[in-house]
Amino acid sequence: MRSIQHDLMWRQLLPKVHTHDEPLQVQLCTAFVTAILEGRLPAGTRLPSSRDLAMLSGVSRNTAMLVYERLVGEGYVDSRPRDGFFVCGAIPPTQQAQPSPAPAAQPPDWSARMHSDKPGVAWADRPPTWRQVRYPFVYGQFDPKQFPLSQWRQCSRQALEWKAVDRWWQEGENVGESQLIDQLIRRVLPRRGIAATHDQVLLTLGRQQSFYLLARLFARPGTVIGVEEPGFRDPRNAFAHDGAEVVSLAIDEQGLMITPALSRCDYLYCTPAYQCPTGVTMTPARRQAVLAHAQRHDQVIFEDDDDPETEYDGHAQPALKAIDPADRVIYLSSLSKLLSPGLGIGYIVAPAPVIEQLRQLQRLMIRQIPGNNQITAALFIQQGHYDRLLQQAREKLQARAQALASALREALPDAEFHMPSGGATLWLKLAGQHDLLSLYYAGVAKGVLFDPGNAFCSEPDTLTRPSLRLGFGSIAQELIAPGIRELGLVINGHAKRPGSVRI
Structure with missing residues (x-):
């Protein structure tokens, strides 16, 4: 017969499940397995009946029965006909190793042992709590509400079939x-x-x-690699890590500029489709000029196609590599922007000898790319879901870009920007003088998150005007206008007095 103490014990072991988390069945199974492996439910312990379990944990009786069926099937619980469910005696609790006391010893001098003597590199990372910000004008994150979960789940199930699992590329295969x-x-x-x-x-x-991988293969002391300024910090950090000299390359409204600094370089890193962070698309004439310059000076170009195929009208310019007659362009991109950054699926396109050397370097880090995500993504593309998602993304990004532009014209009429033709960012040049760092924190305090322009600069005088990057791929369209109104109040309230020094 149940008692108050009986119920209290089980309520502690199996707290009420939460409907907004994992499936209820999974939550209960996890709680039982954890208690068994930690020794809190010893072998032979009688478990509550399915009716009692449903009442104690707040789930339906069908769910409770499914939990017990799963635990029996996985060998954690024994089912005894007409007697009930009991913790299986064949599962020993997890034992933590208890180290024996050791005499005091001197730890290694890690700073002397570690190879790298570089100072801390600068990253343009957003705060980890960006999801809690009401108006997240951030870039690089996808909108989970727009993700075709049912189609991805369907492809994932197909990737888990036996024939597909056999193609997860075991070690040593091609x-x-x-x-x-x-x-x-x-x-x-x-x-x-x-x-x-x-x-x-x-x-x-x-x-x-x-x-x-590109940095390890090509960057070395004495090598000069040009990177756009302002520009993406991560490749700059990677190229400088092994001793290459990284020089800043100027950009204008047509993209990468042909300057004397460009002629010094052995390699050029650029983002022709949508320049990071300004969103500028390199013009056809400038693309031809950069390719001709690379040919004259025997240079190699790293083309980063960060946000491919999101030109709103569906007629994006060809990649720089597509019009390269001399095979001087190494192209890199990913599926992360359209699908999800968490999938971690990128790719490099280069001449076969270069790919072979990159593959050998990659083998030093990992033996193979996870095959399950590969197969799922391949099926997702093959079955037309990728194309459909791409078209939907273009339409939604265009609508959000128009809403953003309209809100900016109303809230910040003195600021300057170019209407995006693709991608998910807008580069905003502010009027007047502003301390971007204090402006950033003032925005966060009001629930508005953006990227200050100087986060993309390695040199202090790069920006002729204080600028912000506004991403609109992760924010709901109905929040854009109120978010920009709040941003306008923050900017107008923190303008510096004439004569003060701008950072």
């Missing part, structure tokens, strides 16, 4: 012949004007690993 590379070659790269073969494509764990 990873270059993967199904995802095949879909990139057939369906994704052609839209950027790029023709490639399997031996010219390397899958990576996102663009970040691509930067690191």
